[in-house]
Amino acid sequence: MHLTEHDFTDVSAGDLRLRLRDPGAHEPRPLILFLHGGAEAGTDNRAQLTGTLGAIRLAELYPDSLVLAPQAPPARRPLMPARLPFAARSLEDDSGWSRGYLERVCHRIGKMVARGSVDSSRISITGISMGGAGVLRALSVAPGFFAAAAPVCPTMTPETFDLLLGLVDEHVWISTAYIDHTPDRHKYIVDGVISLLRRGGDVQLSLFSPEQLASVGIPRDPSMGFDTLLAENHASWELTYANEEGILDWLTSQTLTPTSPS
Numbered sequence: 001m002h003l004t005e006h007d008f009t010d011v012s013a014g015d016l017r018l019r020l021r022d023p024g025a026h027e028p029r030p031l032i033l034f035l036h037g038g039a040e041a042g043t044d045n046r047a048q049l050t051g052t053l054g055a056i057r058l059a060e061l062y063p064d065s066l067v068l069a070p071q072a073p074p075a076r077r078p079l080m081p082a083r084l085p086f087a088a089r090s091l092e093d094d095s096g097w098s099r100g101y102l103e104r105v106c107h108r109i110g111k112m113v114a115r116g117s118v119d120s121s122r123i124s125i126t127g128i129s130m131g132g133a134g135v136l137r138a139l140s141v142a143p144g145f146f147a148a149a150a151p152v153c154p155t156m157t158p159e160t161f162d163l164l165l166g167l168v169d170e171h172v173w174i175s176t177a178y179i180d181h182t183p184d185r186h187k188y189i190v191d192g193v194i195s196l197l198r199r200g201g202d203v204q205l206s207l208f209s210p211e212q213l214a215s216v217g218i219p220r221d222p223s224m225g226f227d228t229l230l231a232e233n234h235a236s237w238e239l240t241y242a243n244e245e246g247i248l249d250w251l252t253s254q255t256l257t258p259t260s261p262s
Contacts (some may be wrong), residue, residue, distance in 0.1 A: 001060050005049040008059075008069065016104050017045040017071040021059040028119040030252060031066040031109060032058050033146075035127030035134040038079050041072045041096055048072075054128060057241045062252055066118060070105050072096045072134070080155070082181040086188070089157040097127075097134030099141050106142045121256040126150040128237045132174075136163040139170050147171065148254035150247055152237045153180060156188040164192035168201045171254055173247050175206040175240045177213060177233040206245050208236050216242060 008019035023029060040051040048071040049055050055069035073095045080089055092098065112118040125146045127135045132154025139149055140163050153176040154160060174193065176186055186207055196203040213219075216239055219232040240247050 001063055003056050003060050005046060005056070008049055008055070008067075010045060011108075012045060013108065015073070016101075016108065017043065018105070018108065019045060019049055019055070019069045019071075021055070021067040021069075022117070023064055023066065025064070028113075028116055029064060029066050030062075030122035030124070031068060031112070031118045032062065032252065033105070033109065033123070033125040033138075034058055034067060034069045035097060035125070035131030035138070036069070036072070037127075037129035037131050038075065038096065041074045041130075043071070043074065045071050052128065053237055053241050054126075058126070058248070061241075061243065061248060065122075065252065066112075068105075068109065070101075072101060072130075073098075083183075086156070086184060087158065089155075091130070091133055091155060091157055091159065096130060097137055099137055102134065102138045102141045106138065106145060122147055122252075122254075123256070124148045124150070124251050124254065126152065126240075126251060127154075128152045129234065130155050133157070133160045136160050136167070139163070139167055139172075143169065144256070147256040148173070148251050150175065150240065150251045152176065152240045153185065153234060154189070156182070156185050161188050161192060164189070165195055167203065168196060168199050171202045172196075173204040173206070173250055175208065175236060175244075175247055177236040178207050178209055179230060180234040180236065181227070181230040182234075183230065204250075206240075206247065208239050208244070212239055212244060215239075 036048040040047040059067040132151035135151035148171040
């Protein structure tokens with residue numbers, strides 16, 4: 001199946017910009033929430049579909065699921081430098097994937113559940129880079145709401161690292177390149193995953209190797225300079241959204257188990 005942006009309906013509400021791929025089923029269906037990266041933030045309600053691989057690919061691979069692709073508000077300051085020291089890193093609280101904006105997105109999904117179009121036990125979330133950090137924020141904004149999460153190369157800041165450490169009760173599979181333009185990204189991801197595993201968390205990790213990245217044409221030119229190589233490696237979502245290691249099949253097969261009253 002080949003889809004385009006025109007297969008996604010505009011379901012925005014005011015400044016909450018949303019595009020939805022709906023298979024048109026008559027019974028509640030699974031829903032995949034896709035959060036784009038920093039370069040696609042804006043107000044056109046289009047770049048989250050056309051600016052990066054993600055929502056359209058997910059809709060093609062899982063045609064029986066709804067795919068919801070919101071667009072985050074544009075940043076109020078330049079994107080965070082990749083080599084900024086870890087302790088100095090921060091994501092904006094009033095733009096991008098802010099907690100308030102994510103709460104509104106989850107509330108909108110809740111309305112879809114109430115209407116009977118979404119299966120509340122089969123809501124999953126994935127996102128890339130800034131959107132991967134948005135996944136971590138969404139899991140803290142709405143704990144127990146998502147059956148599973150697949151953040152891809154999530155931005156690591158002191159805040160998002162702490163959020164990662166708190167995901168003991170969530171089902172998470174993180175994927176990223178062995179190294180990218182933020183060379184210590186994978187160090188904090190690995191530390192967080194090890195901590196979760198030690199505490200019994202349900203977490204998996206894929207650190208994509210140079211050979212795996214090469215299988216999807218990363219880098220385009222093996223002779224390129226090191227900094228350019230690291231920038232290209234950042235596009236590890238090319239592998240994740242090719243279902244490398246079965247990440248997407250795992251994501252979409254998870255079912256939320258209701259918590260028994262104590």
